[in-house]
Amino acid sequence: MNPLFERVTIVGAGLIGGSLGLALRGRGLADAVVGVGHRQVSIDRALAMGAIDAGTLDATEGVQDAELVVLATSVGLIVTLGEQIASCVRAGCVVSDVGSTKGEIVRRLTAALPEGTSFVGAHPIAGSEQRGIDAARADLFEGATCVLTPTDDTDASDLERLRAMWTGVGATVRTLTPETHDAILARSSHLPHVAAAMLVATLQSPDDDFVGSGIRDTTRIASSDVNLWCDILLSNRQAVLDAVTDFTRHLTTLRDAVASNDRERLAAILAASKRRREALWPDASHHE
Amino acid sequence: MNPLFERVTIVGAGLIGGSLGLALRGRGLADAVVGVGHRQVSIDRALAMGAIDAGTLDATEGVQDAELVVLATSVGLIVTLGEQIASCVRAGCVVSDVGSTKGEIVRRLTAALPEGTSFVGAHPIAGSEQRGIDAARADLFEGATCVLTPTDDTDASDLERLRAMWTGVGATVRTLTPETHDAILARSSHLPHVAAAMLVATLQSPDDDFVGSGIRDTTRIASSDVNLWCDILLSNRQAVLDAVTDFTRHLTTLRDAVASNDRERLAAILAASKRRREALWPDASHHE
Numbered sequence: 282m283n284p285l286f287e288r289v290t291i292v293g294a295g296l297i298g299g300s301l302g303l304a305l306r307g308r309g310l311a312d313a314v315v316g317v318g319h320r321q322v323s324i325d326r327a328l329a330m331g332a333i334d335a336g337t338l339d340a341t342e343g344v345q346d347a348e349l350v351v352l353a354t355s356v357g358l359i360v361t362l363g364e365q366i367a368s369c370v371r372a373g374c375v376v377s378d379v380g381s382t383k384g385e386i387v388r389r390l391t392a393a394l395p396e397g398t399s400f401v402g403a404h405p406i407a408g409s410e411q412r413g414i415d416a417a418r419a420d421l422f423e424g425a426t427c428v429l430t431p432t433d434d435t436d437a438s439d440l441e442r443l444r445a446m447w448t449g450v451g452a453t454v455r456t457l458t459p460e461t462h463d464a465i466l467a468r469s470s471h472l473p474h475v476a477a478a479m480l481v482a483t484l485q486s487p488d489d490d491f492v493g494s495g496i497r498d499t500t501r502i503a504s505s506d507v508n509l510w511c512d513i514l515l516s517n518r519q520a521v522l523d524a525v526t527d528f529t530r531h532l533t534t535l536r537d538a539v540a541s542n543d544r545e546r547l548a549a550i551l552a553a554s555k556r557r558r559e560a561l562w563p564d565a566s567h568h569e
Numbered sequence: 570m571n572p573l574f575e576r577v578t579i580v581g582a583g584l585i586g587g588s589l590g591l592a593l594r595g596r597g598l599a600d601a602v603v604g605v606g607h608r609q610v611s612i613d614r615a616l617a618m619g620a621i622d623a624g625t626l627d628a629t630e631g632v633q634d635a636e637l638v639v640l641a642t643s644v645g646l647i648v649t650l651g652e653q654i655a656s657c658v659r660a661g662c663v664v665s666d667v668g669s670t671k672g673e674i675v676r677r678l679t680a681a682l683p684e685g686t687s688f689v690g691a692h693p694i695a696g697s698e699q700r701g702i703d704a705a706r707a708d709l710f711e712g713a714t715c716v717l718t719p720t721d722d723t724d725a726s727d728l729e730r731l732r733a734m735w736t737g738v739g740a741t742v743r744t745l746t747p748e749t750h751d752a753i754l755a756r757s758s759h760l761p762h763v764a765a766a767m768l769v770a771t772l773q774s775p776d777d778d779f780v781g782s783g784i785r786d787t788t789r790i791a792s793s794d795v796n797l798w799c800d801i802l803l804s805n806r807q808a809v810l811d812a813v814t815d816f817t818r819h820l821t822t823l824r825d826a827v828a829s830n831d832r833e834r835l836a837a838i839l840a841a842s843k844r845r846r847e848a849l850w851p852d853a854s855h856h857e
Contacts, residue, residue: 406781426778455778469776473787476764478842479819481849483812488757490714490743492849493694495790499761502783503846507839514827514835524771525824529817531767536813539802547802551795554766558791561769561780 285445286311290347292340292362294318294327297379297405298353299417302332304450307419317343326414341369349446351403352378356386357512363390363400372397375439379405381466382517383430383459391432399439402430402459404466405452412506423451430459460520467520472528474510475521477503573733574599578635580628580650582606582615585667585693586641587705590620592738595707605631614702629657637734639691640666644674645800651678651688660685663727667693669754670805671718671747679720687727690718690747692754693740700794711739718747748808755808760816762798763809765791 289311291298298316305311316333317340318324324336337343344350344366352359359380367390370376376394380386383402390400407425427447431440444454457465477500484492514521538547577599579586586604593599604621605628606612612624625631632638632654640647647668655678658664664682668674671690678688695713715735719728732742745753765788772780802809826835 406779428779461775465773465776465779468771468773469780469784472771473768473784475820475823476768477787478839479816479823480761480764481842481846482819482838483756483760483816484845484849485753485756487749488753489849491694491716491753492757496757496761497850498786498789499765500842500846501786503839503842505843507836507843510839511832511836515830515832518827518830521827522824525820525827528767528771529820531770532763532813532817535763535767536810539806539809539813542803542806544799544803548795548799550770551766551791551798554769554788554791555793555795557772558769558788561772561777562785 284310284312285442285449286348288313288315288347289349289351289446290315290317290344291333291351291353292317292343292366293353293358294323294332294336294414295353295355296412296414296416296421297407298351299327299330299332299414300407300419300421301351301353301379301450302327303330303417303419304422305446306331306334308449310446310449315343315347323414327417330414330417332414332417340366344370344374346371347374349442350374350376352376352380355509355512356380356382356516357508359386360389364393367393367395367398370394370398374398375442376400377403377443379403380516381470381513383428383462384520385516387430387432387459391434399434399436401435401439401443402462403443403447404428404430404462405447407452420451422447425452427452427454428462429454429456430462431456432459463517463520464523467517467524468527471514471517471521472524474502474505475514475525476528477501572598572600573730573737574636576601576603576635577637577639577734578603578605578632579621579639579641580605580631580654581641581646582611582620582624582702583641584700584702584704584709585695586639587615587618587620587702588695588707588709589639589641589667589738590615591618591705591707592710593734594619594622596737598734598737603631603635611702615705618702618705620702620705628654632658632662634659635662637730638662638664640664640668643797643800644668644670644804645796647674648677652681655681655686656683658682658686662686663730664688665691665731667691668804669758669801671716671750672808673804675718675720675747679722687722687724689723689727689731690750691731691735692716692718692750693735695740708739710735713740714743715740716743716745716750718745718750720747751805751808752811755805755812756815759802759805759809760812762790762793763802763813764816765789 316336387402405427604624675690693715
């Protein structure tokens with residue numbers, strides 16, 4: 282492939298940043314990939330794996346001369362790092378990210394970047410359950426969905442270049458407004474985390490010997506990193522609140538059917554969810 | 570092993586009934602195991618597998634002369650079948666079951682059985698996600714917990730005989746009141762089903778392309794059998810309602826922490842659930 286970019290800088294040498302570097306270099310999509318890390322050991326590892334051509338601990342130095350900067354850190358650091366590098370990027374630079382929430386990030390980094398540069402939000406939905414450069418792999422994004430979140434002010438050619446990059450590493454690109462992205466992910470990802478954590482909280486001490494595979498699987502994601510999830514839930518506050526409200530409303534509807542011993546209504550509610558889930562994962566069953 | 574029973578009748582030739590027959594016969598715990606089925610094909614299969622010594626479609630005939638009758642059907646049929654056979658069991662017979670809920674079953678079958686016989690509730694927590702005689706296996710109960718739910722009126726020797734049977738097939742026996750059993754299982758099993766189904770219900774149509782492995786696992790049990798779960802939720806109505814109320818209260822607490830942007834409180838809530846879950850499944854991680 283012809284390179285899409287002369288120089289791409291990836292800020293964050295973890296799973297997503299490392300995998301993106303491996304994919305860009307492996308597919309010849311960039312002449313040079315520069316990595317910015319928080320610790321020298323991650324930079325060294327990224328260099329040894331071939332995920333980057335050069336690395337630095339200094340973000341402002343790392344982003345110089347880059348046509349594209351991808352902020353590939355956890356959600357809580359994206360805005361801070363973006364604001365740090367804002368005055369150091371070259372004219373025409375596109376800054377993007379990989380964060381699980383988009384509204385706040387897009388708003389704040391669009392405001393932070395100088396005239397003649399632009400921010401376009403991105404969220405590759407991949408690999409959220411492993412972390413660190415050691416888990417990085419060149420095919421992480423193959424078959425994954427990557428959501429791009431342009432706004433009315435986004436330059437069409439900037440969007441197309443970012444789309445070409447994510448398509449180039451194997452992702453299926455979808456475009457949503459930041460607000461629509463956040464509302465969808467609140468229901469499809471953030472709410473399930475909330476529910477899993479609160480199912481565990483509802484258990485009482487005598488319950489421990491009576492937990493089966495059902496609740497084990499239902500609550501698996503309650504073992505995820507606490508800080509990461511604080512960042513996600515707080516940076517997507519309104520959409521998460523709306524999703525919890527909707528969920529509570531559905532719980533109340535089912536609760537009412539149970540309370541009034543209305544078997545027909547209860548069966549209709551459970552059957553609708555069963556059909557919906559089977560449509561979402563046609564190959565999976567409850568035996569999986 | 571010396572047989573514990575001359576004649577055990579298992580009503581229901583499915584996963585649990587078939588596995589119990591295989592385990593009793595394999596370990597020599599009963600001189601004869603009689604199976605009662607709803608369809609001849611299941612009886613034939615149970616005979617061919619060696620799960621029973623003899624089979625019949627007629628429950629009242631099948632339970633004659635049995636020292637122990639185990640009602641091994643789905644929750645919705647246990648009371649009906651128990652009431653049908655109540656007048657046909659011999660003096661001294663112990664009737665038991667394998668239902669996932671206990672209060673209503675124990676109350677109604679204790680009332681239905683004649684003087685000189687007794688009902689002792691049982692719930693082996695095993696194999697709930699597969700069904701049918703073909704999935705039966707002799708080791709299904711090895712390492713599983715089996716809850717027995719005696720009442721103040723339960724004869725101690727009847728309880729001990731039932732305990733010996735479940736211990737004999739490899740289960741760890743725990744004793745709880747029917748009410749305590751139902752309250753615990755409402756939180757550890759029934760509520761997770763409710764939550765999984767309502768997480769699916771909260772998804773909206775544009776969300777379908779943005780579901781990852783988190784929500785897939787969290788909602789796995791929403792694909793379970795609808796009628797089975799109507800039976801369970803409705804026969805454990807009050808405890809399920811209480812569990813949903815508790816869960817909603819926990820959701821509200823977390824929601825308030827998000828709404829007020831209280832990171833410290835949110836982190837404390839998520840960390841408590843993470844620790845609790847890791848204590849429940851020490852070998853599992855969120856990478857599992």
